[in-house]
Amino acid sequence: MPELPEVETIRKQLSQNIKGKIIKNIEVIDKKLAKSIKKSINNSKIKRLERYGKAILIKLSNKNCIGIHIKLTGQLIFMPKSKKDKLFSIAGVKQILPNKYTRAIIYFTDGAVLYFNDIRRFGWIKIDSCRKLQQDGFFSNLGPDALKKTLTISYFSNIIKSSKSSIKSLLMDQKKISGIGNIYANDALFLAGVHPKRPAESLSKQEAAKLYQAIQHVLKKGLKYKGASEINFVDIFGRPGEYQKHSLVYGKENNPCPKHCGERIKRIKIAGRGTFYCPGCQK
DNA sequence: ACCTAAACCTGGGCGC
């Protein structure tokens, strides 16, 4: 599922493959995407790629920016100029691009192509001046990034101390901390031994510190395995991530606890989302 | 300030 490690995997790969290229044009296939495209990007050069929470921001040479959020089922697939046929393997399935889920296509002047595929059409592309885009409701409301130095232990302890909501909801609240979604929230809480329904303010200083470390640990592990492909996440070369093979509790209902406490993983709902935890280890 | 539920979408899995 696209959370911080998945999006960061894409950002890094894109940075290595499209930085410096010049955009020829963008073809928007899904009309839903067209509304948020406010500037022309033709003939602009890719200067740098940044990640804001679970979104990617592509900075162009003419002070315009492309913001992309792949939400649940989006894919960015890169076709290098050397690849003459359009046959491509996505998660092991050979197919011709564009396919029926291709919602937009960016063409580069050197012949390379970037496909934006999205089964459920939740994802978005926003194109505007960088200044306006960063004032947009999504970008301007993000809390510090879960893997950057701006998320200090003291900031983290503070938001925990001052929140009555469940600790899991807090971890997933992008306004407070950006980048954590359902999979990594579940696993981090398990590692830290904290019950997901605990009111955040009830955590001790020690528990908050342990949770902070657990978050760093699971996100780095996610990066190491190039993301989790529970739904249909793939990298820009169409390859799935591996984290789902190493997740601790997410999706493991009824499995024995990975810490061998003798209990089985339970599944409950918090804010409408599937939540997995070990009743033996998480208090 | 906090919660929940519904909406946005579609494919896949299930029961019948």
Added chain:
DNA sequence: TGCGCCCAGGTTTAGG
């Protein structure tokens, strides 16, 4: 075979 139903989750919005 196929229909209807539920489920998945990132984010926004509406309502309590």
